[in-house]
Amino acid sequence: LGEPAKGGVVGPVGGRGGSAVYTWEEVQRHSHRGDQWLVIDRKVYNITQWVKRHPGGIRVISHFAGEDATDAFVAFHPNPNFVRKFLKPLLIGELAPTEPSQDHGKNAVLVQDFQALRNRVEREGLLCARPLFFSLYLGHILLLEALALGLLWVWGTSWSLTLLCSLMLATSQSQAGWLQHDFGHLSVCKKSSWNHVLHKFVIGHLKGASANWWNHRHFQHHAKPNVLSKDPDVNMLHVFVLGDKQPVEVDLAWSMTFYLRFFCCYYPFFGLFGSVALITFVRFLESHWFVWVTQMNHLPMEIDHERHQDWLTMQLSGTCNIEQSTFNDWFSGHLNFQIEHHLFPTMPRHNYHLVAPLVRTLCEKHGIPYQVKTLKKAIIDVVRSLKKSGDLWLDAYLHK
Secondary structure, eight states, X not given: XXXXXXXXXXXXXXXXXXXXXXXHHHHHXXXXXXXXXXXXXXXXXXXTTGGGGOTTOHHHHHTTTTSBOHHHHHHHOSOHHHHHHHHGGGEEEEEOTTSOSSSTTOOHHHHHHHHHHHHHHHHTTTTOOOHHHHHHHHHHHHHHHHHHHHHHHHHOOOHHHHHHHHHHHHHHHHHHHHHHHHHHTXXXXXXXXXXXXXXXXXXXXXXXXXXXXXXXXXXXXXXXXXXXXXXGGGOOSOSXXXXXXXXXXXXXXXXXXXXXXXXXXXXXXXHHHHHHHHHHHHHXXXXXXXXXXXXXXXXXXXXXXXXXXXXXXXXXXXXXXXXXXXXXXXXXXXXXXXXXXXXXXXXXXXXXXXXXXXXXXXXXXXXXXOOEEOHHHHHHHHHHHHHHHHHHHHHHHHTO
C-alpha cells in the first residue's frame, strides 16, 4: 500500500522514508490494532510500535488511527514543537498534494477557523497560568483539612461536630479533585515535569488515588467524548472500572501516604472502626458531588458511535456549559465551562471565561449549537437522561 515516491527510503519502524505520498484511502486502511497510521499537519506517521510507549497511553492515540489528529495533537501537548522530535522516526511520508487536509469530508473552513482561534488564544497568552491563583486554591484546600481536624481537637467528637467535620473533608476532597484535574492536564506549570509531580502529590497524597489510572482514562474521554467504545465515561461494559493499567508502584506509594496521614490524624478520635466509617462517609458525600458535576455537562448530550467529526463539532456535540457565577465556578472547579475546557484542555481554568465569547461566535458562524444551562436545569436533565435509560432497560427486560 502507498508506494513511496522515487527516492523513498525505509524508515526505522518498518515505515518508508518521509518522501512517500499517500491518499486518505491508504491511510484509513491502517486503523487496526497492530497496524496504525495517523496524520498530523498533512504528514503521515506509522505509530504501530510507538503506541506501546506513548506517555498518554495506548488507547488515546489509537483512537485517531487512520484519521487527521492535528487538532488533538496540539490540544493535548503544551509544547507541540518539543513533542515533534519524537515523531521524526515515525514519519513515513505525507498526503498527496491532491488530497484534502481533513479526512472523512470534514468542513475545511470550520477546521481552519478553529485553528485560527487556537493561534489567537496562544498569542493573547490565554494558555499561561497565574501561579497565585493555584497557590491560593491549594491553600484553601489545606485550610479546610486543618479546620476539620482542629474542630475535633478543640470541641470534641459529638455527632454534630463529626458531621460538620465530614462536610469539610468532603469539600476539601472535592476541591482537591478539581485541582488534580488542573495538574493532570498540564495547565498550571510551564514544565510538564512539575505538573506531573504536583499531580501525583494532589491526587495521591491529598486524595489517595492513582495519577496513572486517571491519565490513561481521562485523556480518552477528552479525545472522543461521548463516543461509545472510546470514551470510558460512557463505557458500561464492566461493573467495576479498573482502568487500563493498575496503579504503578509510585502511585501506590503516594496513595498510601494519604491513608497513613488520615488514620494518624483521626484514629486518636474515632479508633480504627470509626476512622474507616468517617472516610467512607466522606467518600460517599464527595462521590455525589463529583458525579453530578462531571455528568451534567455530558450525560444529557449526544452519545453515539464514532462519526469522524472535526475537533470543534465533536467536542460541542458531547458537551455543554453551565451558567457562570462565583458559586458555580467554585462548586465545579470551573468545569461549568466544559466546552472551553474540552476545546483547550491545557488552558488554565481562570481563562475559560475569556475565551468563551470567541468560541460562541465561532459556533454561531458555523451553525454549531453552543448550549448553556442553569445549574438547576443541568441537574434535572441528568435525572431525565437516567430515567430515559431506565425506561429503555425496562422495556428491553419486559420484551426480551
